[in-house]
Amino acid sequence: DGGITQSPKYLFRKEGQNVTLSCEQNLNHDAMYWYRQDPGQGLRLIYYSQIVNDFQKGDIAEGYSVSREKKESFPLTVTSAQKNPTAFYLCASSLGQGPNTEAFFGQGTRLTVV
């Protein structure tokens, strides 16, 4: 099956810990994205990557870090500097860099700080 796989589906973190969310795609897409979803706020862009070994900050990058060492993988680390990390995190990818290409989304990871 082609698609985007996010893991784990649910993640619990203690305050002060870093956690890494996995995102893998086998669609051969160049661009990958991380969004954060909070109730009533829609989707906000954390980081995006247009190509391997390159990534850009989105609107709410503070407290997060990413890497793009392989085309198919774009892991997101939520660091202890992120003050309010409890949210639903969505990874997406799109073919090429054309603005008319739609993004395809994974099933999400729900992170809860306990």
Place this chain on the structure above:
Amino acid sequence: AQSVAQPEDQVNVAEGNPLTVKCTYSVSGNPYLFWYVQYPNRGLQFLLKYITGDNLVKGSYGFEAEFNKSQTSFHLKKPSALVSDSALYFCAVRDKDSGYSTLTFGKGTMLLVSP
């Protein structure tokens, strides 16, 4: 800068009736417009997009959307709603003329279809 507004937090409609979910946008150039649907605790699924050409775009599951440049709107429509259409709907925009830009999403509209 680009932005999207979905003025209704929730839309209620009876099964079998037509539905409309509203979206207005703002871009400095010309827009590419998208609609996505999200079911509880799931990712977003692509429904349809407007790139150019015919202002009426047809998409998945019987949905369609009408692009209106003068009103900067891209409302999602369906002639006859189903209970299974109940979900959260997101409108998104990209600026065609500003080089590389990412998708900007609205805050979402919850559609509730009653039996």
